[in-house]
Amino acid sequence: MIIVIDGPAGAGKSTTAREIARRTGFDYVDSGAMYRGFTYLYLMHEFDRSRLLKNLADHNLRFEFHVTDARAFHGDSEITDEVRSDKVNDYVSEVAAMAEVREAVCHMLREVSKDRNVVLEGRDLGTVVFPDADFKFFLTADPAARARRRYEELIGKGDTQITLEDVRRNVEKRDHIDSSRNIAPLKKADDAVEIDSTFLTFEEQITRILQYVRNKPEVKNKTNT
Helix, strand or coil, X not given: CEEEEECCCCCCXXXXXXXXXXXXXXXXXXXXXXXXXXXXXXHHCCCCHHHHHHCHHHCCEXXXXXXXXXXXXXXXXXXXXXXXXXXXXXXXXXXXXCHHHHHHHHHHHHHHCCCCCEEEEECCHHHHHCCCCCEEEEEECCHHHHHHHHHHHHHHCCCCCCCHHHHHHHHHHHHHHHHHCCCCCCCCCCCCEEEECCCCCHHHHHHHHHHHHCCCHHHHCCCCC
16 A cells, blocks of 8 residues: 655655554655655765766665665665755755656655555655555645744754754745756645645644545554554
């Protein structure tokens, strides 16, 4: 079974997907980690797009996805922390807009999700990657709320140099790039359930999603609240 959660930057897709995976016993697949992995390579290649695309077939990236955990590797080195850096965050939308990168990630996502019960989060999963997903959700929130959440997350991780205004500009930039790109733009699937979390607590948004999922026979006996 495949559950997808799409939505804009800072909407809380990752934490939501992890929790849904934990409560259903499904594996959590972080599509963003894959795009961040390619962004990590882009920075390694000193922003050389042609070099990145030339080496797509031999990128040497590897990802491990479990119930609530996603880990990234480049060769024998784990790069999980690196792909979550602010530098990668600044350029991930630019890299994700490259058609060749999106094609590579799309193939990787379909391969890793074969014959598994998975929860995935991203931008175009319900519209492009998994148009026949069992459940589709579109998680959104007011831009100011998304910026505040991202800011508090960064502060909590010890980033005392970042400002709320910096985060707000980054969220607005990513929204523009993600929604205006020609290839697989950020878009709600026609059959996706939209959840605006601006005024919802985390538990409330989890509960709303589980209300749709828990009655499915395959997960009814696994899901707990």
